[in-house]
Amino acid sequence: MTMELIGRPVEVLLVEDSPGDVRLTREALREGKLRNNLHVAHDGVEALEYLHGNGERATKPRPDLILLDLNLPKKDGREVLAAVKDDPELRRIPVVILTSSGAEEDIARTYDLHANCYIRKPVDLEQFISVVKNVEHFWLAVVTLPSRA
C-alpha cells in the first residue's frame, strides 16, 4: 500500500452526470475496504474547476483517483481526460474511464489520450459493485504510484 494513504481516507473524484450512477458508485465504495471521500462533479466543466482549484483548491483535496464518465454535459469526458493528461500537475492521477459505451473508437481514443484504464459499466449490480471495489483496491492499494509532487 502506498505509504501516504495510511491513516487518511482516499480521495476519489467521480465525474458522472447521472444521479443514479453516482449513488450506485457511492454504495459500491461504501462496501469497499478503504476509507474514502467521494467528491462528485456532474459535468466536465465542474470537474475541471474542481481539479484546477479556481480559488477553492485550497479547501478541496487533490483526488487520488478519478472515475470519469465519457458522455457528459458541457465538456465531455474526452475533453476532461485530455485536459488532465495535458496538465503536468494532474497527469499522474490515475484516470479510470467508467462508461456504458462499448464503442471501439471510444476505447481506442481514450487510451490514445492516456487513460489509465477503460471499464464498461456492468449492468448487473453484483458485478458493478465488484468492479468498483476492484478498481479502488487495484489503483489505491495494489499499484505503486509516484509520490505526490
Added chain:
Amino acid sequence: MDWPLLDHEGESGSSRQCRSNRRDGDEARDKQTITGGLIVSVLEHTSHGGGRAEQRGIKGFALSHAVIVLVFLAIGPLASRWHWVGLSEFHACMEVTSSFIAWIAAVACLMYYLGLRSRLFLIVGLGFLVCGSEDLVHGALALGRISEGAGADSARFVPAAFAGSRAALAIAIIAAVLLEGKLGTVITPRREAAVSYVLAVLAGGGATALAWRGRLPTFVFPDELVSRPFDAVNVLLFIVAFTVTVKRWLDTRDIFSGALLICILLNVGGQIYASFSRQLFDRPFQIANWASLLSYCPPVVGLAVQGLEEIRRSNREIAERKEAERALARQARELARSNAELEQFAYVASHDLQEPLRMVSSYVQLLARRYRGKLDSDADEFIFYAVDGAQRMKALIDSLLKYSRVRTEEKPPAPTDSQELIEAVLRNLEVAIKESDATVTHDQLPTVMADAAQLGQVFQNLVGNALKFRNDRPVRVHISAERHNGEWIFAVRDNGIGFDPRYSDRLFRVFERLHTRAEYPGTGIGLAICKRVTERHGGRIWAESEPEKGSTFYFTIPSNGEEPT
C-alpha cells in the same frame, strides 16, 4: 377507274379505326398493370395473348368487309359503261402493275419472316411471289409478245395460269395460318428463305413451262352457266382461307391478319367474276384481274402499318422498361434506406435502452441485497419478480444487440476454413460438451467464402442448441458438409428432443421459442442470428426433425468455386 381505289382506301381507313379502338383498350389495360407490376406488363405486351376479342373491333371489321362485297356487286354494271375496260392493253397494264405489287408484298413478307422468324410470313410471301411472277408472264402473254410464233394455246394458257396462281395464293394462306408455330423453331432463317424462294420460282417456272409445252385441258366452257369452273373452285379455297384467317385474326387482332382478310375477300369477289368469264378480256375477266391487283395492296399497306406499330410499341416498351428500371432502382434505394434506418433503430434502441435498464436492475438488486428478509414476504416476492424481469429484459436487449450486430459489425467474406472454425467452436463449448456428456464428431469440412466470426457464431449456436435440447440419451452431434449445385450444404445433426416439423419456420424468427424458459433457458435469438448470417452470405437455413428422434439443421454457403480442402 379511281372509285375502287377510293373504296379500298376507305376500307383500310376504317380497319385502322377499329384497330385504334383496340389500342385504346390496350393502353387502359397497360395503365392498370403498371400499378400492379411494371415488369409483368412489359412481359404481357411482348406476347399476343389469345382471347383478346372485343366486340367493337368485330363490328368495324364486319362493316368494312360488307362494304367490299357491296362495291363488288356494283362493279359489274359500272364496268360495262367504259369501252376501254375490254381492251387487252388494259389487261396487260394491270398485270404488270399487279406483278410488281405482288413482289413488293412478297419482299415485305420476307423481311417480316427474317425479322420475326415466323413461317407465316415466309409461306404467305411465297404465295405472293408465285402470283406476281405468274401475273408478269400472263401480262406479257396478253400483249402478244410471248404468244407470237410460240404457237401456244393462249386461250387455254391464260385462264389456266390465272386459276393456278390464285389457287397457289389461297393454298399458301391456308397453309401459312394452319402451320403457324407447328413446324418448329426457325434456326437458319436466311437459308430457309433462300431455299424456299428458289424452289418456288423453279416450281412456278416449271409448271408454266410444262403448261406452255404440254397440252392443257379445256378451262373455259362458254356455254355453261359457270363458264370457268376452276375459278369457282378457287372461290371455295378462298372461303376456306378466309375462315382460318378470321380465326387467327380473332385471336391476335394483328394488322397483317386483317390485311390478309381484305386480300382474301377481294380475291373471293374476283374469282366469282372470273367464274363467269366466257372469253379472254371480257368484263368479268378484267374485273377479276383488277380485283387480284387490288388484293395485293392490303398486305403491303398492312405490313407497313404493322411495322410502324411495332416500332411504336417497341419504343413504348423501351420507355416502359426504362421507367420500370427506374422504379425498381428507386424501390431498391428506398428499401436500402429503410433497412439501414431499421438497423440503426434496432441498434440505437437496444443500446440506449441499456442505460435505464441498468438503473432499474441495479436498484432492484440493491433493494434485494439490503432489504431481503427485512420487510414482509410479499415485499420479498415483489422484489424477486422485479429482479427476474429486469434480468430477462437485459437478456433480450443483449440478444437484440447481437442480432443487429450481424449487420453493423459485418466483415467482407474471406476464405474461411470451416474445419478450423468448428474446432475453435468445440473448444469454446468444451465445458458444455463435458457437462452434457456429448460426443461431437465432424467430417472433413471445406474452406468457404465467409465472415469467419459470423460463421463461427452459426456453428456455435447450432452445436450449442444440439447440446441444450437434449433428452436422457447420451448426446451425439455430427457436423457434415456436402457440395451441391454450387453451394456447400452444412448439416448439424443431433439425437436430442427434436421438434414438431409444423414449427420448422417459426424456429428462425426473432425471440421465437418452442419451450418455456423453465424447461430450456434462452431468449430465442440464436437461430434468428443464424438465419440472418446465412442469408447475408447468400445462403439458406432450414431444419428437419422428428420429435424425440433428434433434429438436423441445414444451412448453405455459396461455394464460389472454392476448392474443398
